Amino acid sequence: MVTALNEVVARHSRWDFWKCFYRLRRAGHQWNHKRVHRVYCALRLNLPRRTQRRVPVRLRQPLVAPARLNETWALDFMVDALYDGRGFRTFNVLDEGNREALAIEVGTSIPSARVIRVLDDLIRLCGRPTRVRVDDGPELTAEAFVDWCAAQRIAIGYIQPGKPDQNAFIERFNRSFREEVLDAYLFDSLEQARESTEAWLEIYNTERPHDSLAQVPPLAFLPRPDPASKSTFAVST
Numbered sequence: 001m002v003t004a005l006n007e008v009v010a011r012h013s014r015w016d017f018w019k020c021f022y023r024l025r026r027a028g029h030q031w032n033h034k035r036v037h038r039v040y041c042a043l044r045l046n047l048p049r050r051t052q053r054r055v056p057v058r059l060r061q062p063l064v065a066p067a068r069l070n071e072t073w074a075l076d077f078m079v080d081a082l083y084d085g086r087g088f089r090t091f092n093v094l095d096e097g098n099r100e101a102l103a104i105e106v107g108t109s110i111p112s113a114r115v116i117r118v119l120d121d122l123i124r125l126c127g128r129p130t131r132v133r134v135d136d137g138p139e140l141t142a143e144a145f146v147d148w149c150a151a152q153r154i155a156i157g158y159i160q161p162g163k164p165d166q167n168a169f170i171e172r173f174n175r176s177f178r179e180e181v182l183d184a185y186l187f188d189s190l191e192q193a194r195e196s197t198e199a200w201l202e203i204y205n206t207e208r209p210h211d212s213l214a215q216v217p218p219l220a221f222l223p224r225p226d227p228a229s230k231s232t233f234a235v236s237t
Contacts (some may be wrong), residue, residue: 001031001039009045017046065169065212069222071096072157073129074170077110078136078178080193083186088193091115092177093122094170096133098222099213100205101173102126106194112142123152126224131155133167176204 004027008020015023021036040046066072074094081087091105091114103205105118123129132154134140141158149156159166187193209215 001036002043004029005036005039005043005045009091020045042059051177066097068222069100070093070127070129072096072131072133073102074133074167075115075140076167076170076174077137077139078174078182080182082190082193083188088190090177090197092170094173095117095126095129095218096169098218099169099173099210100218100222100224101201104177104197104201106190106197108190110139112139112145115139115145116148119148128152131157132159133159133170135159135164135167136161181235 004024009015010021012019017037017040017156019199020040021033024031024036067110072095074096076092078090078092079087082089086108088106088108089110091103091107091110092101093103094101102122103118105114109112132149134156136158139145140156146156164171177197177200179195185192185196187196204217205219206217208217210221213221
């Protein structure tokens with residue numbers, strides 16, 4: 001118990017007793033809360049903890065286009081606003097092997113649970129990636145996302161803070177999406193944004209020439225082996 005409790009506190013130094021206790025329960029430990037609290041107090045973990053954690057050191061991520069599909073998916077977020085000023089976000093997923101845009105999820109809020117749901121749907125359609133390339137955003141460093149990747153045996157490649165060039169494939173895609181959709185139209189509703197995004201995704205993947213792919217679209221450069229798989233993603237409401 002001491003080891004398990006210390007591991008939780010070391011990882012989440014600002015959590016109180018009950019958060020630590022329920023985390024232990026989720027991990028499968030069935031210790032009574034009174035017993036855990038006695039150990040918690042004996043370790044003096046009930047005293048104020050004002051430690052500050054250093055930002056994790058991230059290694060530079062090499063940017064080399066994979067030769068195969070599903071080797072590396074790049075993930076990123078964008079923000080925009082409707083005509084009435086209400087903000088919304090997009091969660092973009094790109095396969096670096098052929099620069100195919102696998103999904104653009106549109107919503108006012110896209111927490112880690114929604115990110116996982118989108119990726120689960122994509123895995124059913126396209127197969128499981130070996131690795132995802134992401135930044136240090138809260139949705140992508142959340143415990144739920146990290147645990148999901150571990151359960152799926154998907155490696156996480158965090159780029160270094162302030163180095164978007166280490167995720168250049170999706171940054172270039174974001175620029176195209178910004179210029180050709182988000183900056184090109186005024187949306188009155190999320191549904192309008194979703195419809196325009198879905199139509200553009202189909203064109204991007206199947207018709208639009210890509211500068212780095214010898215002027216052919218992603219699915220002409222490297223098609224998906226399963227013809228039943230669709231390159232666009234039906235965004236949820």
